[in-house]
Amino acid sequence: MSESPEPVAEPAYKDRTFRSPAGIAGGVLLLALGAWLGIDAVVRGEGRTPWLALAGLLFAVPLVVAFTVRPAVYANDDRLRVRNPFRTVTLPWATVATLRSGYSNEVLTNDGAKFQLWAIPVSLRGRKKAARRQSQAAASGDPTGGRPFLDPHAPPSRASGDQSMDELRELAEQRADAETAQGEPGVRWAYEIVAPCAAGAVLLAVLLAVT
Helix, strand or coil: CCCCCCCCCCCCCCCCEEEHHHHHHHHHHHHHHHHHHHHHHHHHHHHHHHHHHHHHHHHHHHHHHHHHCCCEEEEEEEEEEEEEEEEEEEEEEEHHHEEECCEEEEEECCCEEECCCCCCCCCCHHHHHHHHHHHHHHHHCCCCCCCCCHCCCCCCCCHHHHHHHEEEEEEEHCCCCCCCCCCCEEECCCHHHHHHHHHHHHHHHHHCCCC
């Protein structure tokens, strides 16, 4: 009798989730506005207007969701999962070469692939504010150095996106050699976003062509 396969080990800790509250809030507002205008056009419109409104919603709603509500980064002891607008990338920590921040936050793999972390946007304004707090604290002789909770042993105050990247870098360094963090990168296209968006675009093109 063949032996039953060994169960896959679960990560020791649940995923840490990184998202952009501002992006989600903006997306919800856009969806609400689009729904209001679109439903009004469907109900009160005449001729082909309702069909154009439906096609426009079918095209636009997935795009708004893709770029605002969908992006997220999940990290646990074994892997980094990056949910971007049109793809979900799963990277075991052993495959991560580095995480870097510039005008965008990115993860680079050992084979040279690069993926942007849409859920952790770079805020130049936030960086300037954090640097200004540290400068003011240093000029005033504040022993906390602008650190949160007035704790002199806490890390210096930084922009939220940079703090998130620091957490991911630390986790990548700690878990790169772990046995459970080995494997190959995986990429899955978000067909639930691409398919309705493409259908809406085709329907819009057909309706406009016969106008």
